[in-house]
Amino acid sequence: MESNNKVIETIIKFRNELYSHTDDKEIDYDVFDINFIKIxxxxxxxxxxxCNIFSxxxxxxxxxxxxxxxxxxxxxxKILAIxxxxxxxxxxxxxxxxxxxxxxxxxIE
Numbered sequence: 001m002e003s004n005n006k007v008i009e010t011i012i013k014f015r016n017e018l019y020s021h022t023d024d025k026e027i028d029y030d031v032f033d034i035n036f037i038k039i040x041x042x043x044x045x046x047x048x049x050x051c052n053i054f055s056x057x058x059x060x061x062x063x064x065x066x067x068x069x070x071x072x073x074x075x076x077x078k079i080l081a082i083x084x085x086x087x088x089x090x091x092x093x094x095x096x097x098x099x100x101x102x103x104x105x106x107x108i109e
Contacts, residue, residue, distance in 0.1 A: 004045050007038045 011034065047064050054062035 004042050007034060007042050010034050
């Protein structure tokens, strides 16, 4: 539980920032150090807890097979990939624009 504490706190902070504020405040998502691997580890941990509780309460095993992955049913993955590509393009565009401005300023001086 302790090894997942930081991830849990980050998710709670993220939830509070995202859902608790009604103003249109810009949220810097980069400050939330969380990724799919950390979320999967936390979900696996939660699954173990659920299986243990189920086993103790009902003296049986909990079957937690995931449904098969169907790419068409998860458009969020495509949206995340498009967002990541846009972020990379924005960083590249900003860097090249900065270099161009720097070169122009050097020529003027």
